[in-house]
Amino acid sequence: MPDAATPNPGNAKPFLAAPKPFAPEDEASLREALKRCSPSAFESAVQYRKTGNPEHVPAVVIGIIERFVEPDLRIKLKDADDDLRLIEDLGIDSLTMMEIVILVEDVLQMSINNDELRNLRTVGDVKMFIDCKIRGLALPKPTKFLPIEQIAAVMPIQPPFLFLNEASVSSSGANGKYKISGQELFLQGHFKNNPVMPASIMLEALGQLAVLFLLEGATPEPGKVISSSMIYFTGCEGVRAHRVCRPGDILTLSIKPKRMKMPLATFEGSIRVGQEKAAIAEEITLTFGYAEAVVPQPSPDAAEVNGTASTKPTASGATPLRAAASA
Amino acid sequence: MPRVFITGLGFITSIGNDAVSVTQSLRELRHGLELYPPFQTPEIPVKVAAPVRGFNTASTDAEDWTFPAGISIKRELLRGMSPHVVYAWCAMQQAIADAKLSETDVSNEATGLYAASGGSPYLMGHMLERMHKLGVMRCSPLGIVASISGAVQFNLVAHFKIKGSSCGFASACASSSHALGFAYDDLALGRQKRMFVVGAEDGNMDAILPFAGMRALSLSTDPATASRPFDTGRDGFVGTGGGVVLVLETEDEVLRRGVTPYCEVMGWGQSSDGHNVAISHPEGLGLRAAMTNALRSTGTAPEAIDYINAHATSTPIGDASEARALRAIFQPSGARPAISSTKALTGHGLSLAGAMESGFCALAVRDGFMPGSAHINQLDPECEGLNIIRTTLSQQPKYALNNVSGFGGANVSIVFKQAR
Numbered sequence: 001m002p003d004a005a006t007p008n009p010g011n012a013k014p015f016l017a018a019p020k021p022f023a024p025e026d027e028a029s030l031r032e033a034l035k036r037c038s039p040s041a042f043e044s045a046v047q048y049r050k051t052g053n054p055e056h057v058p059a060v061v062i063g064i065i066e067r068f069v070e071p072d073l074r075i076k077l078k079d080a081d082d083d084l085r086l087i088e089d090l091g092i093d094s095l096t097m098m099e100i101v102i103l104v105e106d107v108l109q110m111s112i113n114n115d116e117l118r119n120l121r122t123v124g125d126v127k128m129f130i131d132c133k134i135r136g137l138a139l140p141k142p143t144k145f146l147p148i149e150q151i152a153a154v155m156p157i158q159p160p161f162l163f164l165n166e167a168s169v170s171s172s173g174a175n176g177k178y179k180i181s182g183q184e185l186f187l188q189g190h191f192k193n194n195p196v197m198p199a200s201i202m203l204e205a206l207g208q209l210a211v212l213f214l215l216e217g218a219t220p221e222p223g224k225v226i227s228s229s230m231i232y233f234t235g236c237e238g239v240r241a242h243r244v245c246r247p248g249d250i251l252t253l254s255i256k257p258k259r260m261k262m263p264l265a266t267f268e269g270s271i272r273v274g275q276e277k278a279a280i281a282e283e284i285t286l287t288f289g290y291a292e293a294v295v296p297q298p299s300p301d302a303a304e305v306n307g308t309a310s311t312k313p314t315a316s317g318a319t320p321l322r323a324a325a326s327a
Numbered sequence: 328m329p330r331v332f333i334t335g336l337g338f339i340t341s342i343g344n345d346a347v348s349v350t351q352s353l354r355e356l357r358h359g360l361e362l363y364p365p366f367q368t369p370e371i372p373v374k375v376a377a378p379v380r381g382f383n384t385a386s387t388d389a390e391d392w393t394f395p396a397g398i399s400i401k402r403e404l405l406r407g408m409s410p411h412v413v414y415a416w417c418a419m420q421q422a423i424a425d426a427k428l429s430e431t432d433v434s435n436e437a438t439g440l441y442a443a444s445g446g447s448p449y450l451m452g453h454m455l456e457r458m459h460k461l462g463v464m465r466c467s468p469l470g471i472v473a474s475i476s477g478a479v480q481f482n483l484v485a486h487f488k489i490k491g492s493s494c495g496f497a498s499a500c501a502s503s504s505h506a507l508g509f510a511y512d513d514l515a516l517g518r519q520k521r522m523f524v525v526g527a528e529d530g531n532m533d534a535i536l537p538f539a540g541m542r543a544l545s546l547s548t549d550p551a552t553a554s555r556p557f558d559t560g561r562d563g564f565v566g567t568g569g570g571v572v573l574v575l576e577t578e579d580e581v582l583r584r585g586v587t588p589y590c591e592v593m594g595w596g597q598s599s600d601g602h603n604v605a606i607s608h609p610e611g612l613g614l615r616a617a618m619t620n621a622l623r624s625t626g627t628a629p630e631a632i633d634y635i636n637a638h639a640t641s642t643p644i645g646d647a648s649e650a651r652a653l654r655a656i657f658q659p660s661g662a663r664p665a666i667s668s669t670k671a672l673t674g675h676g677l678s679l680a681g682a683m684e685s686g687f688c689a690l691a692v693r694d695g696f697m698p699g700s701a702h703i704n705q706l707d708p709e710c711e712g713l714n715i716i717r718t719t720l721s722q723q724p725k726y727a728l729n730n731v732s733g734f735g736g737a738n739v740s741i742v743f744k745q746a747r
Contacts, residue, residue: 036390068402070401070402070403091403093403095406095468095469096403098468099406099467099468102464102465102467102468105464105465106461106465111464
């Protein structure tokens with residue numbers, strides 16, 4: 001197609017290589033497009049468009065997301081970690097996501113495919129996605145969200161000794177939630193007339209999240225699969241409990257891999273209740289082994305940014321970023 | 328068959344943004360016309376319009392819009408709205424409060440919503456321009472929802488969680504009377520217990536000025552007389568917009584909830600001219616048949632009708648046609664119902680007209696007045712023998728009738744009766 005006004009969808013060239021000259025009228029239209037965003041988003045957009053430097057992109061993307069979030073929820077974005085969820089935490093529905101995309105496309109002069117949007121569930125996903133698009137890099141594995149049914153389906157640990165209600169797993173770590181129901185058997189005795197979640201069980205919950213990461217998020221050696229029946233606890237360092245946790249508290253668990261070399265994987269972990277620090281473990285080390293079966297290696301271009309990237313539904317089967325037009 | 332009553336009203340109109348101020352304007356014959364600022368350029372020969380006050384929806388970006396104090400609409404809702412949807416949304420809240428409906432009264436399978444609007448030519452135009460300029464994938468995701476003619480019910484049904492019947496009616500200036508008529512049928516047939524009836528129009532430049540091409544608009548530069556139905560000097564209609572919502576309920580619901588209705592909806596009749604795509608039948612045959620059908624189906628004698636809110640839009644052909652139809656129905660029995668066109672005050676609301684003027688009838692029947700037909704300097708001889716009231720009468724009509732006519736020669740007449 002000779003018409004240059006029609007960009008080739010999904011095949012954005014890295015703009016780093018050839019930033020377009022940035023004219024004064026571009027700045028005016030950028031100001032108009034970003035008029036409801038923070039001044040810093042506008043400034044960053046101008047810098048990006050002038051220099052092509054991807055370091056300015058996160059501020060633009062956050063600024064655009066913020067503009068579409070209801071004012072009372074914007075506070076969440078102020079000190080957001082990358083795990084902040086677009087739908088659940090920020091109330092962004094699929095149509096709002098489309099509005100965000102259209103504005104991002106307009107401001108960053110790129111084009112984004114519907115298929116590419118499906119896996120974007122967190123602020124971190126969006127930042128990573130845009131960054132990869134701009135740098136022309138392959139997209140990372142999407143964050144997987146696992147409800148309790150799926151957690152139980154893959155874990156070697158089962159109720160009543162499973163201390164995760166839901167979890168999200170990405171290639172860089174895992175997050176989970178566990179609500180202390182008060183029905184846990186051990187709370188009858190820990191303590192007498194004073195139910196307190198044992199710190200050892202909180203450490204266990206972190207360990208379980210690390211197990212889930214090994215099974216769902218870790219990238220083992222090519223052709224290998226970590227066996228769910230060969231993961232065991234080996235040790236931990238620097239464990240400190242900061243807060244007494246009781247029935248009704250929702251534990252927000254987080255682990256990140258520090259080192260991983262067969263047969264040992266070491267993680268750091270932390271637990272919060274709301275914004276309060278509840279416990280940390282500087283190191284939790286698990287041992288693991290590979291299953292016998294050999295899986296086919298993914299074809300090397302499967303993750304290329306070529307617009308025909310995997311259209312496979314996400315693990316949860318949800319396609320939240322597809323507008324549900326019933327017209 | 329269950330009897331049907333009007334139990335709630337909501338108004339965003341050129342003569343007032345609530346029932347109290349609308350009643351006052353009707354009683355005192357205060358009009359809502361002005362030299363409409365967007366028309367005051369040399370290229371536009373039309374100067375007068377009757378805009379809704381207190382709302383500024385001039386921008387194509389809904390987030391720039393401003394509303395009267397006390398009204399705020401979340402961005403999430405606003406993005407699927409056009410100006411007329413905002414008006415209808417406000418009127419809907421008034422009507423719900425007026426009818427004292429709880430959330431569960433509004434949202435259940437026996438409560439529906441019928442609506443009418445011409446859509447938003449303004450936002451549609453903006454969206455298409457954007458599409459042609461920037462490409463199809465840069466259209467606003469909700470541009471369609473906000474601008475096509477169903478916009479008003481898409482939004483209201485979703486935001487007020489309506490679970491019963493819902494659809495829109497498209498018979499131009501007869502639309503919202505069709506909505507009311509079919510809502511009445513749904514209640515009378517036992518399909519629903521409660522229906523919201525909504526009429527709404529943007530009433531801005533893009534909604535009004537396309538009528539200039541067919542020479543339907545008044546070129547008067549005097550807001551005080553530009554709209555003068557039944558006057559010999561009338562030269563076209565004056566455009567208006569707004570939103571009006573009526574709550575219709577069955578007798579059982581009225582009794583169960585213990586509310587006092589405005590009036591009873593006795594029934595309705597319709598017919599078509601089968602004559603011209605845009606011009607009324609010169610003898611008013613279609614409208615005559617609609618009135619005949621309405622009177623027959625409600626078992627009402629012509630002489631029982633006390634007040635008629637005429638469709639008369641202040642166009643030379645349309646008003647004369649309606650005058651002939653009225654003479655044909657009422658003169659044989661010697662009946663002389665009071666007749667007025669409140670469009671002298673409001674301007675012509677297009678799809679909004681039927682709902683707005685049915686709302687006026689409900690106010691008149693409950694509050695005991697008949698609004699005069701304003702701005703008549705010299706009565707058209709076609710109206711000879713008709714009791715066209717020039718001033719407001721402080722008499723309570725027992726029976727009132729509302730007429731509308733739309734493009735294609737669609738005509739609807741609705742009969743209202745005192746609730747007691």
